[in-house]
Amino acid sequence: MNTERRNAMDLLETLKKRGFVEQMTDEAGLIEHLAKGPSSVYIGFDPTADSLHCGSMVPLMALAHLQRAGHRVLPLVGGATGLIGDPSGKTELRKLLSAEQIKKNIEGLKEQIGRFISFEKQDAKIVNNADWFAGRSYIEFLRDVGRHFSVNRMLANKTYKDRFEGENGLNFIEFNYQLFQAFDFMHLYKEEGCRIQMGGNDQWGNICAGVDLIRRVLGKDDAFAVTFPLITTSSGAKMGKTADGAIWLDAARTSPHDFFQYWRNVPDTDVDRFLKLFTFLELSEIADLTKDGGQALNAAKEKLAFEVTKIVHGEAEANKAKSGARGEVSAMPTVTVNKSDFDGDGQGILNVFSKIAEMAKSNGDVRRAIQGGGLYVNDEKVTDPKGSLTLADFNDDGDCFLRFGKKKKKRLKLA
RNA sequence: GGGUAGAUACCGAAGCGGUCAAACGGGGCAGACUGUAAAUCUGCUGGCUCAGCCUUCGGAGGUUCGAAUCCUCCUCUGCCCA
Secondary structure (H helix, E strand, C coil): CCHHHHHHHHHHHHHHHCCCCCEECCHHHHHHHHHCCCCEEEEEECCCCCCCEHHHHHHHHHHHHHHHCCCEEEEEECCCHHHCCCCCCCCCCCCCCCHHHHHHHHHHHHHHHCCCCCCCCCCECCEECHHHHCCCCHHHHHHHCHHHCCHHHHHHCHHHHHHHHCCCCCCHHHHCHHHHHHHHHHHHHHHHCEEEEEEEHHHHHHHHHHHHHHHHHHCCCCCEEEEECCCECCCCCECCEECCEECECCCCCCCHHHHHHHHHCCCHHHHHHHHHHHCCCCHHHHHHHHCCCHHHHHHHHHHHHHHHHHHHHCHHHHHHHHHHHCCCHHHCCEEEECHHHHCCCCEEHHHHHHHHCCCCCCHHHHHHHHHCCCEEECCEECCCCCCEECHHHCCCCCEEEEEECCCEEEEEEEC
16 A cells, blocks of 8 residues: 555544544545545635634634645635525525625635634635626526536435425525535636535535536546534534524634633533544544543643634633633733722622623623622622622732632723 | 415513513523532523613504503515415
């Protein structure tokens, strides 16, 4: 067996062992193909918001692994398809976004994708399907692409079938989505030499449609599909979603501190899986971290949180978040306040927690916390919702420590 | 275009003239127990200047002392027919 072939197999094995692979077409053929030298891979990202959330980290990490293995990666932002909305895995019609909004979202996405893969070399390039759909006529598209699709077969496809039979219906615009995605793949096959498309398992039908289209139109059988498993937490919740919303990669939406905490608080049963998927640590090192189980997993969780935060927000922020999580004063999330605001009668305790420190949604939220006995100022339990915070509550360094529940802590610092 | 069913808080879902800030379940938050885990138990879960007040039941009007509940119109969605 030659080296190239071994490398190709190793790469696939690694991806499998790390939990990236749910399904793939023609594994033998794919190894064969990868062994021939650097290939190109594409994964689509929907520009439905101006930031990605951590559910998108699976595809991003997959691209990063492939790039590190020497392959060319093509993150595709769906400037055109975003205008339609993929029905896959959705139970209802997605709301349509304006072209302007999508353009703005794409800018945000580009920056974030860059944290996972490097654009410095020629082996990565962001592509936007709006570039090749923009000038295309409907008639031409129907004739060249549409005729290769059997409606019968599409309806049998789970993605469409569920919607077709479900309560919310499926409208024509969404029904076209698969054709667009298939066309994307074919276009990138021709123009960028892209041979592999990866995506979430809900994309399986769409990706295979592309593989099919390439075979029918171009007569080529060296296009491959690989899908990732749908990542859920062990409690079944979709990855990266909390009641407050998603965990975003954008620091303005989810602070590095909160981001770190999300990973730090992952359930025991998810640590091993997440370390493999969301960090670049060697598998042997991961095995080491998790082998003792039980309480020892806390160290693994901290490592997980640190590594993931480092990838997304950089090492400095990761270090800071780690120190903050350990309770070190200097790294605690801090709100700077004016001394004059706390003169005399000071500020009402409700106001301090809800408005100034933004640790609670409303004053009512703070009241409830007080009632439940979970609100602290300088580690002293607050019992009176009418109480207030004055200069006397700040120590010599001008610090005052607020705590909401066990985990939410902030420091107020006098300016 | 015709018919029909529906639109309730974060989600699902009761309520069908006053006792409704709205049952119940999920989720979430807090407390106890713990390991910043899980499981379990308890409390909370619209807003506020909080024993009181204000705004919510798709939207706009109307009936009534009183409407999430009745009437009219509108918007959206499902289903059936054309």
